[in-house]
Amino acid sequence: MTQLKIAVAGASGRMGRMLIEAIAAAPDAVLAGALDREGNPFINSDAGAFSGQLTGVVIQSDLARGLADADFLIDFTRPEGTLQHLEYCAAHGIKMIIGTTGFDDAGKAAIRAAAEKTAIVFAPNMSIGVNVTLKLLEMAAKNFSEGYDIEIIEAHHRHKVDAPSGTALKMGEVIADALGRDLKECAVYGREGVTGERDPSTIGFATVRGGDIVGDHTVLFAGIGERIEISHKSSSRVSYAQGSLRAARYIADKATGLYDMQDVLGLKA
């Protein structure tokens, strides 16, 4: 069996650690590199030290050394880190699985451009459950297009730095597309003071941050006399790591192109 040679960026982070364990347990993958940024206290440590299972792969900050043996980079870091890695991977034909959230339009354009040089899966949520939920939302939105107010509520751990979550924004985009609306024009991010009555054409977002919540998303369709809630709750990051490995397998035979988890899971109509 050909082994997928995978490097992990943000190796000491919450997702990085989970990915390193998932790669160690996968029969068709091998950890081929581990990256963290310069100054990170875990540079030069073994990438498996967190789980007590040594890998023989040392966490590096130098991209050339960290990626020398890799065919894939799985990147869950921050937009500025991912964009640096992207440039290197595009130049060297290393395929990328990007889970990082919080990109601006320029960052997303850079990912699209890099996908002309290497294959990339880019998705704000790698779990099967969330991606099936996106399909449910598309169907629900079409049926609740009149008379239902749409609000997206997300909750995450106290360390999360971007809001709303990438998943909540994706849910908003899917719903807006299904309704023929432009999310940039109809999104309302939080409310305060005398807001006036709710504009029915808007999609509202509310953010909760606290403790160790892995990731909860609820879309509320609030009508007269009834409410419909579609919720997904993550209880472990393992589903994101397993989804990332599925994404690597999906692009193993692709030289270029930009894909998302709907492609990987065969959910595109």
Ligand SMILES: NC(=O)C1=CN([C@@H]2O[C@H](COP(=O)(O)OP(=O)(O)OC[C@H]3O[C@@H](n4cnc5c(N)ncnc54)[C@H](OP(=O)(O)O)[C@@H]3O)[C@@H](O)[C@H]2O)C=CC1
């Ligand atoms: N798509 C999906 O399914 C999921 C996406 N995410 C997203 O993944 C990202 C990471 O989440 P999480 O693991 O919880 O975050 P953590 O903060 O736990 O880990 C981030 C890692 O990236 C490193 N890092 C930070 N900035 C840079 C940089 N500029 N260059 C290189 N490395 C950097 C950090 O190093 P240091 O500690 O030195 O800062 C750390 O090792 C977030 O954007 C999150 O929203 C999370 C879960 C699932």
Ligand SMILES: O=C(O)C1=N[C@H](C(=O)O)C[C@H](O)C1
């Ligand atoms: O930061 C996190 O933890 C998560 N981030 C992603 C997002 O912003 O949607 C995915 C998941 O919800 C966990």
